Ligand code: FES
């Protein structure tokens with residue numbers, strides 16, 4: 255496509271000091287520019303290692319015009335290849351599976367490779383290049399790979415930037431949280447009729463919680479939707495959140511100190527029941543971050559005295575870590591700054607969100623669906639660390655069709671998904687040529703757009 259010098263950018267593409275112009279979400283030309291310059295030239299998570307646990311396993315990651323085959327070569331080696339036959343271009347793999355007898359065979363004319371990408375067979379080899387076909391002419395074309403936090407990261411374009419530098423701002427944090435030890439529990443994928451950034455941004459702040467998830471913040475929701483305009487608003491939980499932005503577009507937020515996980519619940523009653531009921535909203539609403547076994551552990555504390563100087567939250571942590579130690583289950587480092595991340599989120603630019611809690615994590619990955627600015631692929635992974643005796647299961651995606659269907663998605667993602675297409679619709683109207691962002695509570699969103707601009711501006 256023609257390059258458009260950034261000082262000649264249309265107004266509708268601009269990132270502003272306090273907001274964003276909506277063409278960034280709706281204009282097909284902008285989406286094409288993102289493909290050419292962002293998605294082709296950034297590190298991104300192509301697969302979970304759990305998708306390819308055994309030698310010969312593969313999975314295919316598609317983004318724009320790239321199709322990349324991620325292959326388990328042996329116990330310690332993962333490689334990625336452009337998913338194309340060097341003969342006439344046939345895609346060598348689809349979706350996910352295992353290469354039989356560890357041989358990659360093109361379905362068109364039967365050329366064959368080993369898992370390391372070396373060609374093993376060309377039918378009538380002497381017919382090609384006057385009989386002088388070299389091994390490198392017919393080897394599979396490798397794509398740079400890095401393994402981190404249980405993910406296979408790839409870089410589709412030429413001249414990859416340093417992964418170590420890219421991941422540095424969040425590396426220690428995710429290692430301390432044992433994200434790389436988390437394994438497949440469930441994984442769902444669905445097409446959402448909205449720009450990929452709209453979908454990402456729906457999860458980059460906690461400011462939407464009282465209105466979007468009223469069951470999680472009853473007092474705040476009662477005020478927002480109630481008739482009482484005279485009394486001052488309640489203490490919203492987002493006021494306790496801490497937001498941080500990092501280099502390379504990454505960011506994170508923390509739930510703050512007054513989280514339900516730490517035993518802080520803003521209603522009267524038996525503290526154990528209240529904490530368990532509050533955490534159970536995440537079990538019933540998501541089946542992720544907090545799982546049924548975690549709530550059972552909270553309930554087991556009922557009637558037990560809390561020692562002087564301790565708290566319900568601290569006693570729960572003790573019970574959780576004792577149980578994990580007995581099971582030899584890896585857990586996040588039990589240090590205050592690591593545990594503070596529970597209930598918050600780590601955002602890995604451009605499209606990965608990790609929400610850790612209780613030795614579990616929910617992870618979102620969002621990417622454009624082809625070149626359509628109004629469609630994205632949204633995935634949710636529920637992951638957890640496992641007792642030493644339990645072997646991880648191979649991760650297989652469940653392809654969902656309807657974000658509004660209670661049989662397909664539990665309440666909390668359904669509430670978020672209810673907004674996302676409506677945001678996209680509004681962004682197309684004359685009423686939303688420019689949207690506003692909260693200086694603090696939505697700063698991760700602005701940081702992400704500024705980073706996108708660094709990729710795509712001339
Ligand atoms: S296209 Fe693959 S062998 Fe011919």
Ligand SMILES: [Fe+2]
Pocket residue numbers: 456457462463466467670
């Ligand atoms: Fe939400």
